[in-house]
């Protein structure tokens with residue numbers, strides 16, 4: 001799909017290429033699974049089933065209620081350029097956004113608790129001309145997203161920027177990128193950082209009123225699609241005619257589903273995937289006998305996928321009630337990928353609370369594996 005054109009117009013031009021009663025199974029009711037179900041329903045498919053292992057939909061865009069307030073634990077921040085589909089879905093379901101411009105962006109010292117604001121605007125201005133130059137080159141490539149600049153911005157970010165006259169990576173770009181869960185800029189080809197800068201740094205940032213999960217729940221209710229929660233897919237077997245899915249429900253009872261087509265979403269556990277900043281696993285590859293039968297081409301393709309282990313910890317901390325609402329970056333851990341396991345950022349979501357969210361990559365086991373050899 002062309003992200004530059006309204007989604008409504010694009011759907012009008014699409015037509016189903018399979019019979020409308022094709023039995024389609026979707027594994028996972030996170031953003032990927034529900035968006036796929038939404039698109040299939042729009043195209044007129046009438047035999048779609050979504051299988052979700054948890055009791056609720058939304059996947060990693062999960063919101064929880066703590067002491068009467070809704071917190072987003074995963075997906076939270078949205079910029080119009082980075083998530084046109086989410087903005088479209090929000091419009092269709094009547095979901096509202098709130099702006100996060102009252103949220104401070106600051107650098108905090110983990111030992112003293114002292115913080116200083118980050119001058120995001122100044123930092124961003126310094127990369128605007130490079131961003132525009134790359135955007136022009138992307139336009140003529142005829143491709144979208146990272147793919148459009150991958151051929152000429154594939155060098156690692158520090159060396160790419162140095163070659164373009166920068167002394168270092170602008171701080172707010174580096175911190176924004178890392179705190180969004182995309183990894184450390186030192187490890188990333190500039191194409192990725194460019195895509196982040198282009199889509200996320202310009203314009204207002206917003207969050208969904210009532211939390212991200214509320215959007216996915218509304219979509220669930222509006223879709224003419226069967227969505228089975230508490231249904232964990234255990235094994236998928238395909239042959240030239242159909243797909244057999246073995247699952248278990250919340251009581252541990254086995255359920256068997258038959259589909260003509262299957263769509264996987266989320267980080268499905270293929271054994272040969274890699275995890276960012278973790279040592280390569282020595283375990284032998286059990287894909288063929290694992291959750292899914294996988295052919296050689298798929299094996300090769302999925303072995304290129306790198307999963308980022310990024311997670312949120314919620315803490316109730318006494319004595320920091322006066323800290324303003326906002327995002328606080330831990331510079332000492334942000335700048336150094338070898339400190340993986342420590343939190344890179346902290347958020348105070350609401351004023352007058354003592355609830356803080358901390359974001360970290362990997363865990364201490366990964367640190368030892370990756371760096372103690």
Ligand SMILES: Cc1cc2nc3c(=O)[nH]c(=O)nc-3n(C[C@H](O)[C@H](O)[C@H](O)COP(=O)(O)OP(=O)(O)OC[C@H]3O[C@@H](n4cnc5c(N)ncnc54)[C@H](O)[C@@H]3O)c2cc1C
Pocket residue numbers: 027028029030031032033051052053054057058059060061073074075076077078083180181231232233234265266267268310311312359
């Ligand atoms: C800490 C953190 C912060 C983030 N911040 C942002 C942000 O600010 N803005 C933003 O846009 N994005 C953010 N993201 C990313 C966003 O959450 C993901 O991009 C998005 O959730 C991916 O959607 P998905 O459907 O591909 O996968 P998931 O959200 O992982 O959904 C996959 C679903 O599949 C289900 N599933 C897995 N295995 C099985 C099985 N065997 N059987 C049945 N169901 C199964 C899972 O339970 C899950 O519901 C953040 C992510 C994290 C972790």
